[in-house]
Amino acid sequence: EPEVTQTPSHQVTQMGQEVILRCVPISNHLYFYWYRQILGQKVEFLVSFYNNEISEKSEIFDDQFSVERPDGSNFTLKIRSTKLEDSAMYFCASRAGEGYTEAFFGQGTRLTVV
Amino acid sequence: AQTVTQSQPEMSVQEAETVTLSCTYDTSENNYYLFWYKQPPSRQMILVIRQEAYKQQNATENRFSVNFQKAAKSFSLKISDSQLGDTAMYFCACLPMSGNQFYFGTGTSLTVIP
Numbered sequence: 673e674p675e676v677t678q679t680p681s682h683q684v685t686q687m688g689q690e691v692i693l694r695c696v697p698i699s700n701h702l703y704f705y706w707y708r709q710i711l712g713q714k715v716e717f718l719v720s721f722y723n724n725e726i727s728e729k730s731e732i733f734d735d736q737f738s739v740e741r742p743d744g745s746n747f748t749l750k751i752r753s754t755k756l757e758d759s760a761m762y763f764c765a766s767r768a769g770e771g772y773t774e775a776f777f778g779q780g781t782r783l784t785v786v
Numbered sequence: 787a788q789t790v791t792q793s794q795p796e797m798s799v800q801e802a803e804t805v806t807l808s809c810t811y812d813t814s815e816n817n818y819y820l821f822w823y824k825q826p827p828s829r830q831m832i833l834v835i836r837q838e839a840y841k842q843q844n845a846t847e848n849r850f851s852v853n854f855q856k857a858a859k860s861f862s863l864k865i866s867d868s869q870l871g872d873t874a875m876y877f878c879a880c881l882p883m884s885g886n887q888f889y890f891g892t893g894t895s896l897t898v899i900p
Contacts, residue, residue, distance in 0.1 A: 676830065703886065714790075715877060715890035728887055763831070765888075773819045773881055775888060777831040 674698045678764050678778035685754055685785055693749045693781045695764030703767040704747045705775065706739065708732075708760040715763065721747065754785045788813045790880050792891035799868045800899050806853075807863040807894045809878030817883040820854065820861045825875040825893075834876070837861065868898045 677696045685691050697704050706718040719729040721739055738750045747766075751758055761782050765775040790811045799805035811820070822834040837845045837854050844852050849869075853862045865872055878891040 705888075707888075707890070712892070714892045715879075717887050717889070720886050722886070728885070773821075773836060774833050775881075777823070779828065779830040 674776075676764055676766055676776050676778040678762075678781050680781060681779065682782045683784070685783070687756060687785055688753050691751050691754055691783065693751075693762050693764075693783070695747045695749070695778055696745055697747055697764065697766030698768075698776055699745070700768070701766035701776070702769040703727075703775075704739075704741070705763075705765040705767075706749045707763045707765065709763070710757075710760045718749070718762075751783075754783075756785050759783055759785045788815070788880055788882060788889040790878050790889050790891040792876075792878050792894050794894045795892070796895045796897070798897040798899055799865075801868055801870060803868055804864060804866045805868055805896065807865075807876050807878075807896065809861045809863070809891060811859050811861060811878070811880050811889075813859070813880060813882060813889075815882040815884060819881045819883070820852075821879040821881070821888075822850070822852070822861075822863045823877045823879060824872075825877065826871075827874070831877065835863065865896075870898050870900060872896060873898045 679694045704721040709715045719733045720727045736752045761780045763780045764778040767775045818839045820837045823831040824834045825831045835847045849866045851864045875893045877893045880889045
């Protein structure tokens with residue numbers, strides 16, 4: 673069964689460093705998402721991506737964040753200068769398209785900023 | 787604004803027994819979907835059950851059923867004949883039809899005790 677895959681499963685980085693979280697959505701899906709969950713808190717929406725551009729983003733998704741779909745298969749989230757409060761589980765998801773409501777999630781990347 | 791609230795951070799149930807997980811939500815939309823997602827330890831979130839808000843009939847998927855009370859904005863999940871494999875984090879989520887973004891609760895960690 674097709675699934676969304678995320679790498680790495682765990683990333684430790686120093687404050688101020690750049691990180692790139694990688695995701696391979698399900699082939700032929702059209703909508704892509706990044707969510708994050710700080711320990712003990714809600715799963716929070718960061719950004720959605722459709723037709724090679726950002727369709728929605730939250731207040732969390734500031735200038736430190738960017739997304740790319742560089743080669744038609746990968747979907748990456750870049751954090752330019754990490755802060756301690758960026759430590760969280762980051763989930764990638766994809767959805768087939770308009771009229772398809774189910775989102776398929778990856779297993780998450782645990783980002784720890786030290 | 788849309789919010790989803792899960793008031794039970796942790797629950798446990800004896801194997802073969804029935805358990806109900808609570809979820810309330812708030813949305814200004816008339817048309818939306820509600821979901822329960824399950825996240826087993828170290829695994830990705832998978833869809834358990836989905837409910838269209840315009841349908842009065844409660845959704846059922848094998849041992850999983852929901853009690854959807856639209857006026858009360860309540861969407862609880864009942865798991866019958868609990869199995870050890872049901873041990874997981876359960877997330878309630880809302881997807882407004884007008885938008886592209888899922889709104890999640892904080893999750894309920896369910897442990898099935900043998």
